[in-house]
Structures are given as structure tokens and as C-alpha cells.
Amino acid sequence: MVALRLCDRNPRVEADELIAALVPPPRFDQVRFDTYLPNPDEPSQAAAVQACQAFAERVAARRGQGGGWLRSLLGGGGSQPSGKPGLYLDGGFGVGKTHLLASIWHAVPEPRAYGTFVELTHLVGALGFTQAVRLLSGHRLLAIDEFELDDPGDTMLMTRLISELTAAGVFVAATSNTLPDKLGEGRFAADNFLREIQSLASKFAVVRVDGPDYRHRGLPEAPEPMTDQELAASAAGIPDASLDDFDALCAHLAKVHPSQYGRLVAGVSAVHLRGLHAAPDQDVALRLVALGDRLYDRAVPVAVSGERLSSLFTEEMLRGGYRKKYLRAISRLVALSRDIPGREKLETPTG
Missing domain, CATH: 3.40.50 (Rossmann fold)
Structure with a gap:
């Protein structure tokens, strides 16, 4: 052979395929909150499951188009204490952040979108910023895996995109190995873009997920x-x-x-x-x-x-x-x- x-x-991949392709990868087709097994030695993991479930409930409670996260804050719709339109899962690798992100996506009614950071920046490049915002702004949820800001252009782009989408009522959930106010640190002149980074960070409630890399336990x-x-x-x-x-x-x-x-x-x-x-x-x-x-x-x-x-x-x-x-x-x-x-x-x- x-x-x-x-x-x-x-x-x-043609531009019209890009939105339809924004779903979790095959490895995470069947993951759900109840298939995540928190490490009993790491209490932050069980707490993260509860926070993600509460966030998913807020997203699911969204009614109509536009302003969904604000209406859910004013009208009940969930137990997320911050009322912010974003949830940011921060932690080391191998602690199950992507599992939790995909579980949020599965728990939320359509329309919803899921993509890696690089897939989303490419989507904006292929469709144009205005068209990408138009197509995504009707979604309940945008889930972003592997969120990183590797250059100033990405910083400006993602700040604008998330600002536009959250203003339209879209909830955003993200995973990263870096706290949102530390994005870009050590990679480019992040101090020059501090206002944009802080603006981005202000959209998210941060949930920490601690623990050893499950892929190598024993x-x-x-x-x-x-x-x-x-x-x-x-x-x-x-x-x-x-x-x-x-x-x-x-x-x-x-x-x-x-x-x-x-x-x-x-x-x-x-x-x-x-x-x-x-x-x-x-x-x-x-x-x-x-x-x-x-x-x-x-x-x-x-x-x-x-x-x-x-x-x-x-x-x-x-x-x-x-x-x-x-x-x-x-x-x-x-x-x-x-x-x-x-x-x-x-x-x-x-x-």
C-alpha cells in the first residue's frame, strides 16, 4: 500500500463554506458538561463546570435579535454574577478548557458558531469585516478556542469584532493559556495597544481552570x-x-x-x-x-x-x-x- x-x-475552502464550518472539531462531537470529570484535587475544575453551565443558561435564555446579553442581565435569565457578555476560560494546557467550551456550544440553541482564533481571523480576512459581522451578529454564541494575540493587527481586529458582536447581543466564550489583560505580552509591543487589550478584557468574566495535564497523568x-x-x-x-x-x-x-x-x-x-x-x-x-x-x-x-x-x-x-x-x-x-x-x-x- x-x-x-x-x-x-x-x-x-470557499468563503460561503466558512460560516457553515464553524462547529467543534470531531474530537469534541460528543462532549458535554456531564462527561467532564473534574479532578477532585483541583476544586477550580468543578467550579468551572458550574460557571460554564450558568453561562450557557444565560445564552440559551436570549430572546430575539440584538441586545440579548443585556436583556438576560436585566430580566433574570441566568446566574452569571458579572453580567458580562463574555466568559473566558484561563488555565494551563490539558485541563479540559476546550471540553468545557465545546460543552457550552452544545448546550446552546442555534444559531451558534465555534472556531479557533486563527480560523476566525481568516474568516474576517476572507469575507471582509463588515460581512463577517453581519453574518455572525445574528448568532446567540461565538465560541473561540486558543485565543491568542500574536501581532498588533490581530489585536485591533479581534477588539473590533468582539465589540461589534457583543453590542449586537452575541455572547462570546473563549479559552486561552493567557489572562485577557496579558494577551500579546512578550510577543509584540503590547504596551502600545494597552487600551485595546483592556477594552477586550473588559468584555469577559474570567474563570480559572487549574490542574495537571490530563493527557499525561500516569x-x-x-x-x-x-x-x-x-x-x-x-x-x-x-x-x-x-x-x-x-x-x-x-x-x-x-x-x-x-x-x-x-x-x-x-x-x-x-x-x-x-x-x-x-x-x-x-x-x-x-x-x-x-x-x-x-x-x-x-x-x-x-x-x-x-x-x-x-x-x-x-x-x-x-x-x-x-x-x-x-x-x-x-x-x-x-x-x-x-x-x-x-x-x-x-x-x-x-x-
Whole structure:
């Protein structure tokens, strides 16, 4: 069986498909509040479930178009004490923030939209700001996963978008590894955009979710890299698996907008990367983060030859402003690396 190559794929999503595609990824199709299992040693997790349920009730109580969050504040409609139109889940990676965000989305009647931060910025770029606001302003809820402000343009764009949507009565729920008033810190001249960042932060009630990364509780370290021969045999033995040279894939990712990475890996059962090594620069590293997120969303296993997946980002990168993004990517990719079919056969000692 010949493995397919991600480098041969050039996905394109038309503008009219973008709104319809704003739903939780397949991994979170079935999650609900009652499937979230709070860590008994972390009381903030149970409290977060209650806060998210209360917020979802406020959103569900919205009546008519426009001003919904204000009417729910004045007319009862929920127990969220702040009365703010936004809920912001802050915490480390692997504590279930995306699970809770998707649970809010599932608990709210349509119309509703769910997307990652990069998908939403791409949506605005593809549709134009006015059209994006028009199409989203009739929604009850906009859920934003992986909220980060990586450059000044994104800061201005998301401040305007959230301001326009909340004024129209749209509730906004978001997840991030960074408090809203600290967004952009360490990445660009955030002080120059402090007013915009503070304006954005004022829209959200912050709910903290603490705890260890559930993906690695009591689990072994990532598997050793395969040899090139083992990697090729694994890819050939799994239907719809892909096999790419790591450097070639990194070059190809530069030609595909990160919002299309989900489409890039659609239908792929397992990803195999030959000759993995540390990302050569920040641009490549951030593309790999986005790819890792989409693979995790779709539960696509990952196998590599070369260096360990934990070596994907340099020590300098892990000390920089994107540290949390890189650690999240490592966490997710290591979890996926345990799921390659037949991996246990390669690790079974012989003789």
C-alpha cells in the first residue's frame, strides 16, 4: 500500500463554506458538561463546570435579535454574577478548557458558531469585516478556542469584532493559556495597544481552570522515534496514512493558510514524518503548532523518525513569548504519538 503525502494536498475552502464550518472539531462531537470529570484535587475544575453551565443558561435564555446579553442581565435569565457578555476560560494546557467550551456550544440553541482564533481571523480576512459581522451578529454564541494575540493587527481586529458582536447581543466564550489583560505580552509591543487589550478584557468574566495535564497523568513518556524503515512500513500498513519528509512538509505548510490545516489532514488516518528535528525558526514553529492542534482535534495519530517529538522546539523557543503554545503542542503531539496502530509490536522486546 502506498502512503499518501500531505505535501501533495492544496486545500481550498470557499468563503460561503466558512460560516457553515464553524462547529467543534470531531474530537469534541460528543462532549458535554456531564462527561467532564473534574479532578477532585483541583476544586477550580468543578467550579468551572458550574460557571460554564450558568453561562450557557444565560445564552440559551436570549430572546430575539440584538441586545440579548443585556436583556438576560436585566430580566433574570441566568446566574452569571458579572453580567458580562463574555466568559473566558484561563488555565494551563490539558485541563479540559476546550471540553468545557465545546460543552457550552452544545448546550446552546442555534444559531451558534465555534472556531479557533486563527480560523476566525481568516474568516474576517476572507469575507471582509463588515460581512463577517453581519453574518455572525445574528448568532446567540461565538465560541473561540486558543485565543491568542500574536501581532498588533490581530489585536485591533479581534477588539473590533468582539465589540461589534457583543453590542449586537452575541455572547462570546473563549479559552486561552493567557489572562485577557496579558494577551500579546512578550510577543509584540503590547504596551502600545494597552487600551485595546483592556477594552477586550473588559468584555469577559474570567474563570480559572487549574490542574495537571490530563493527557499525561500516569502515562509513559513519548515513544522513541522509529527508524526510517519502520516508519515507511507503518505508513504502508495503515490505510489512508500519510508519509512526508519533515522538511518538505514544513515548506509546504508555508504555502497553506493555517485555517486550512484541518482540511489538509481530512481523511488521513495517521501522519508519519521522516527526519523530524527542531523547527528552524519561529514561523515554522508556529505553523507546526497549528498543524498539531488540527491533528489533535481529529485524533490523528503521529509517528516520526529522526529526533523525539519533545525536541520539536528549541530551548530558546521554550523560553520565549510563545512558550505556552509550544508546550501545548508537545503535550498534544506526544499524546497522539502513543496511538499509532502496531506501535506496541515495535516496542516488544525480542530474544
